[in-house]
Amino acid sequence: MIPMTLREIADAVDGTVRPDVADVVVSGPAYVDTRAALADGLFVAVAGERVDGHDYADGAHAVLGSRETSAPTVVVADPVVALGRLARHVVDRIPDVTVLALTGSQGKTGTKDYLAQLLAATGPTVATAGNHNNELGVPLTVLAADAQTRYLVVEMGARGVGHIAYLCEIAPPEVAAVVNVGTAHIGEFGSRDAIAMAKGEIVEALPVGGTAVLNAGDELVAAMASRTDARILTFGRGGDVSARHVEVDDLDRPSFELGHAGSWHSVALRHTGSHQVENALAAAAMAVAVGLPIDQVATGLSAAAASSPKRMELHERADGLLVINDSYNANPASTTSAIEALSVIGRRSGRRTVAVLGEMRELGDSAHGGHAEVGSAAAALGIDVVVVVGEPAAGIADGLRSADPPWHGEAIVTAGRDEALAWVRKNVASRDVVLVKASNGVALWVIAEELLARDRADHVEGGADTP
Secondary structure, rough: OEEHHHHHHHHHOOOOHHHHOOOOOEEEEEEHHHHHOOOOOEEEEEEEEEEEEHHHHHOOOEEEEEOOOOOEEEOOOOOHHHHHHHHHHHHHHOOOOOOEEEEEOOOOOHHHHHHHHHHHHOOEEEEOOOOOOOOOOHHHHHOOOOOOEEEEEEOOOOOOHHHHHHHHHHHOOOOEEOOOOOOHHHHHHHHHHHHHHOOOOOHOOOOOOOOOEEEEEOOHHHHHHHHHOEEEEEEEOOOEEEEEEEEEOOOOEEEEEEEEEOOOEEEOOOOOOOOOHHHHHHHHHHHHOOOOOOHHHHHHHHHHHOOOOOOOOOOOOOOOEEEEEEOOOOOOOHHHHHHHHHHHHHHHHHOEEEEEEOOOOHHHHHHHHHHHHHHHHHHHHOOOOEEEHHHHOOOHHHHHHHHOOOOOOOOEEEEOOHHHHHOOOOOOOOOOOEEEEOOOOOOOHHHHHHHOOOOOOOOOOOOOOOO
């Protein structure tokens, strides 16, 4: 963060501060969890339904809160709103920063990870960490930047119309991308058209001199070109930035030729899943939009390592068992993509395929149909064993049973994570490949970690996220 006194912070956010602490200087980033306190940082005290951050301010260097605390405090009406205002104040003061924002129903974190590594090779880069893509996470990302930051890569999520527009007020983008429009969070929105309306706010926020990066292969995304006066740069099938000659190796890691403006260059990704190609193309287009040459982009994509945990992480146990830990998030499209990767690895290596699948949350009225869709996909792809975790995921079993042509694999329906873990412990063998996937709140990474903890081996390069 750019060093600021509490008096300067108070002026920026329309807050008040006691004169005796007004000269305290904040030079570290902002944070909301005292368990991860940052030196010389600003603790944002949020009063939630269960926990009031003000009660944990002891020992903080400085606080942004709605009342006085034991630490030097800037008092405001709403700390979350003030945090956003402070972030906008800071980004406006960084002299040479370019803000690149992206959204999508799935793949945005993988795209963000690729893009951040491409840009970091060119100049100081700050990018969204973890799932910091909401009204708290976006300003926290911005406040991790300082006067030397050249690129600010901001992932933006939405649970309703107007959310992304607000986030773009905090971090106004010069380049904005929509990776795709799927069914993630359809429970909140009601339809893909409504999701597209919300996601498209990111291109509406662009200045005339900015660039909208759009997925040419997604009709709802491509149509967003009419919602901005910015330059349009497309990616994907038929796009300005595209791939040809796509192949995968025995671990389903894609290689292809990356093309832009008639120039083609080889890329070999280190991440599992054919779906990673779309993420890489989106990142490549965003990098091209800020002037990176396509040959440098191709080299950077081939060198990019996994940087977000529990997203298509591929591990090999010492006895040969392969575990794909994709337990951070899930929706029907991303889960189907993960199952496709499982199928490819199993088919190419001659391994038995085991999919441990839990609930995909926030699907609303389409929850049962979405789970059944995943079951049908697992059957069509010939997965050998599907372990269904918990009653909310029961639609997966229904999709398996109703598959046409009939599926001849084995379905294990369990009451919950503990029962699924007990089955996996007893029945998974060294020549299997196991996928573990569900929404984050189901915490299925416990199963993946238990499998690996029994005989941990070196990490095999895995992938960035699908959702």
